[in-house]
Amino acid sequence: xxxxxxxxxxxxxxxxxxxxxxxxxxxxxxxxxxxxxxxxxxxxxxxxxxxxxxxxxxxxxxxxxxxxxxxxxxxxxxxxxxxxxxxxxxxxxxxxxxxxxxxxxxxxxxxxxxxxxxxxxxxxxxxxxxxxxxxxxxxxxxxxxxxxxxxxxxxxxxxxxxxxxxxxxxxxxxxxxxxxxxxxxxxxxxxxxxxxxxxxxxxxxxxxxxxxxxxxxxxxxxxxxxxxxxxxxxxxxxxxxxxxxxxxxxxxxxxxxxxxxxxxxxxxxxxxxxxxxxxxxxxxxxxxxxxxxxxxxxxxxxxxxxxxxxxxxxxxxxxxxxxxxxxxxxxxxxxxxxxxxxxxxxxxxxxxxxxxxxxxxxxxxxxxxxxxxxxxxxxxxxxxxxxxxxxxxxxxxxxxxxxxxxxxxxxxxxxxxxxxxxxxxxxxxxxxxxxxxxxxxxxxxxxxxxxxxxxxx
Numbered sequence: 250x251x252x253x254x255x256x257x258x259x260x261x262x263x264x265x266x267x268x269x270x271x272x273x274x275x276x277x278x279x280x281x282x283x284x285x286x287x288x289x290x291x292x293x294x295x296x297x298x299x300x301x302x303x304x305x306x307x308x309x310x311x312x313x314x315x316x317x318x319x320x321x322x323x324x325x326x327x328x329x330x331x332x333x334x335x336x337x338x339x340x341x342x343x344x345x346x347x348x349x350x351x352x353x354x355x356x357x358x359x360x361x362x363x364x365x366x367x368x369x370x371x372x373x374x375x376x377x378x379x380x381x382x383x384x385x386x387x388x389x390x391x392x393x394x395x396x397x398x399x400x401x402x403x404x405x406x407x408x409x410x411x412x413x414x415x416x417x418x419x420x421x422x423x424x425x426x427x428x429x430x431x432x433x434x435x436x437x438x439x440x441x442x443x444x445x446x447x448x449x450x451x452x453x454x455x456x457x458x459x460x461x462x463x464x465x466x467x468x469x470x471x472x473x474x475x476x477x478x479x480x481x482x483x484x485x486x487x488x489x490x491x492x493x494x495x496x497x498x499x500x501x502x503x504x505x506x507x508x509x510x511x512x513x514x515x516x517x518x519x520x521x522x523x524x525x526x527x528x529x530x531x532x533x534x535x536x537x538x539x540x541x542x543x544x545x546x547x548x549x550x551x552x553x554x555x556x557x558x559x560x561x562x563x564x565x566x567x568x569x570x571x572x573x574x575x576x577x578x579x580x581x582x583x584x585x586x587x588x589x590x591x592x593x594x595x596x597x598x599x600x601x602x603x604x605x606x607x608x609x610x611x612x613x614x615x616x617x618x619x620x621x622x623x624x625x626x627x628x629x630x631x632x633x634x635x636x637x638x639x640x641x642x643x644x645x646x647x648x649x650x651x652x653x654x655x656x657x658x659x660x661x662x663x664x665x666x667x668x669x670x671x672x673x674x675x676x677x678x679x680x681x682x683x684x685x686x687x688x689x690x691x692x693x694x695x696x697x698x699x700x701x702x703x704x705x706x
Contacts, residue, residue, distance in 0.1 A: 263587045264483045271475040271488050273417035274557045275496035278471025280420050281554025282370035284504055285527045285547045286608075287464045288511060292521035294461035295454075298440060298512045299447045301505060303458055307465030308501035310660035315472050315497050316647040317627055317657060319490035321634075322476035323645040326485030329568025330476035331623055332356075338630035338637075346574075346697050347687055348626055353569050354683035355622035359615055360562030360596055363470070364555055365603035366611040368394040371551035373608060377525040377544045391604035398555045399597025402563065403590070416553035423546040424503050427527060430534045431510020440513035459667025466664060467612050468504065470619075471554070472496045477561035480568075486644030559600065563593040617668050617676040620661045622683070628658045 266274070291300040321334040331352045339345035368391035375390055376382045382390065448454070475482060475492045482488050511530050512520055523529050527547060532540025567589040570579035581591045603611070631654050634641070647653050665673065692699050 264481055264485075266475075266478065266482050266488075267484075268488050268492055269414060271482055271492035272495050273414045274478075274560065275472050275474045275492055276500060277416055277420065277550075277553040277557040278474045278561065279469055279496060279500050279554075280424075280503075280550055281367050281471075282374055282547060282551030283468035283554070284507060285550070286370055286374060286525075287468055288508060289521045289523050289526050291461040291464045291508075292512070292517050294464065295457040297442075297444045297447050298508075298517050299443055300461050301508055303461030303465045304501070304504050304508060306458065306462045306660070307469050308497065308504075310462075310466060310657060310664070311469040311472060311497050311501070312494075313653040313657040313660070314624060314628075315493045316653045317631055318473040318476050319493045319645050320631065320643060320647050321627065322473075322479055322489040322493070323486045324641065324643055326479035326482060326489060327568060328478060328480040328564040328571075329353075330473065330479060330565070331627055332565060332568050334630050335626055338633045342700075343697055346691070347684070349569075350574070350687040350690075351622050351680065351683045352626070353565065353575065354686065355618045355679065356562060356565045357599075358679060359618050359623075360558075360565065361599040361603040362606070362611050362615045362618075364395060364398075364558045364562065364596070364600035365391065365606065366467075366608060366615065367551055367555040367558060368392070368600065368604050369606075369608045369611060371548055371555070372604075374525060374528075374544065374547055374551060377528050378541055378548075388604055392601045394552060394555055395559075395597055395601040395604060398552070398559050399594060399600075401556055402559045402593055402597070403588075416549065416556065419546060420550045420553060423543060423550060424507060426543065426546075427530070428503075428506050428510055430531060431506070431513055434534055435510065435513040437513065439516055440509055442517070456667060459663060463613070463616055463664050463668055465504075467616060469497070469500065470616070471557070472500075474557055474561040477564050480564075490645035555600075559593070559597060563589055563596045565592075566596070567592045613668060613672045614675060617665065617672040618679060620665050621676045621680060624661050625658060628654050628661075 291303055292298070294300065295303060318330075322330060325333045325337060327333040332349050335352055336345040336349040339348050369387070371394050372382065372387040372390035376387070472493050475489050479485055479489060511526060515523075515526070515530055515533060520526050520530075525544060528540045528544040531543040566575055566579040569575035570577060570592075579589070579592045579595070582588065583590050632651070635650070688698075691697060
């Protein structure tokens, strides 16, 4: 069932989130539990502390791609983000319909997968405090995290902004503790004990760098969360670009410092095999009670990332529904607090169901699907919009254009090539199914490319 609402009749979202709320929501999405569980994976992928190169590569790709998001988000501050960007860039009456539908299609998969990865990460890290957690217990904890966060997101944007800042403060406090421990106990001989041939530019080196960079990009992912709630951001032309760039720069510095701090205290050969490396790090410095405390704080970070992710992705089907291109139920808003109700509940429930997948598969499928159906398409959209509408107002115009777009595209293609055949084929299958679903729906509704010659869509 579809809806058709004229612009003047559309319900409105409230612009209640400022720069600090937006930046904290981005950073909560980015940090979460990711770096606390993936540092050993990156070290193992590259076989030593030269894995720091992957964090730098991830930061560069994220910063360049962030400028793409910043320019598009500032110019089109609507809910759903890329749904609007792709529709506008490639034409609302032609290819833009297909590309925006494919973004929505992948969001229905990627949103719950990404949210579930935070829930599963929470449950796995909880095993440090509760060693008896295994099997179905881990799944039950992850599902519970998704359900509780659905209840928390089910509220107005102003209180969500306040809650985001509170969770952000807990996350920053945890990282500050880690960095303090690293600085006061730092051993350069451990931190920079590179293995032989660590920087030999072989095929193995680049394969390892690609695998570690994919992990790093999972940890950086989320700097664009503000674009998904663009219609609820105050002064979006300034707030959206600033929150994106601030998030990336701050998190990149924190990740690099945290990695160096850990391998400067724990030999990287031991760190790469740890299941809870940060908790082991703090326990090594301050004892068992301190290790348990930092594990609890990391769980708060993981919980906060699920919260921020659900907030952003719940707005994507809402944006499509309000335009009459998705099921009308997703367009429902709370009558007094003005937030998407049905969309929030459905995304929360699907995310809970996705918690039955493994964390490694969740991460790989998330990145591959986003590259194939979102990131590369948005980079192309910048070129199209700049060519088709050169005089359009741009509240934020990326510096050194087109260099950041080119770097982002090359980076995404490199990561895609390093991700593995299994996940690329899975992404291609979902893409083909999405295209078939679009054309079937277009045939039923008589829209492009099956629109009548009269132009009725």
